[in-house]
Amino acid sequence: MPKTSVPTRTRIVAAASSLFYGQGIRGVSVDAVAEKAGVTKRTLYYHFASKDDLVAAYLEARDQPNLVLFQRWFAEADGGVASKVRAIFENLARSARHPRWKGCGFLRTSAELANLPGHPAMKIGAAHKKRFEAWLRQTFEAEGIQDGSGLARQVVLLLDGSFAVVLLHRDPSYMETAGQAAFTLIEAVLPAR
Structure with missing residues (x-):
């Protein structure tokens, strides 16, 4: 070799x-x-030690790069916080148009391991999603949004739901629609400036 x-x-x-x-x-x-x-x-x-350990290492290796990518897309977008969050969805939709795109590796792994809730990869996937949600919450709270936690959870549901629907229909425009919904939710709760 x-x-x-x-x-x-x-x-x-x-x-x-x-x-x-x-x-x-x-x-x-x-x-x-x-x-x-x-x-x-x-x-x-x-x-x-096992394939389970290798699966966990696979997800662990995706964790920070994925979070950094989402944060970069947010930072590079023009406009306020609502536009910047929508940009994450728009960039994901662009990625979903690539023929090798297979969706969210964390969600796909959790679907395969759904009957093994204690699996190390399930724990890593859950922690990854919580880190993204915590980053959104902090971002929203920094903008003066009262219920940053609730809004972050709504955006995560839109994001993960759009991953699922895009995989089913192979139509990335669902991700763009979810991004517009996130934009609308965020705009509705932004404090008056």
Whole structure:
């Protein structure tokens, strides 16, 4: 197997990420991940005690990059907070138009593991969604919105609901519609300036 300067664990997680996102957790064997990473199965198990640990590492690796991306889209958008939140949805809709887009890796994983609520990946997925919600709450409260927590929860429901509907219909305009709904909700509660 070819040597590379990329650490073995990083290569394994990258291979797992590509395969799990593209084909689903249950559709990918540990053998396939090892082969794609260019390592033996024994080496994979040296770094990860089980496939469950590898699935958890896959989601852990997506956590901060996804949050940073959403925050960047927010920061780069023109307008006030409502427009900036709508921009997150618009950017997601643009991503959903790419042929390799498969939706939210956290939600897809949770659907596959729904009967295993204690699975480490379920905990990581839930924590990721809570971090995004907390960031929205803080953002809304900084704008003087009284119930930043309730509004953040509504926006998360719109976001995750739009992920599901776009996957069902393969129509990213649902995400844009959810973004407009988020815009309307936020505008309705912004304090008068």
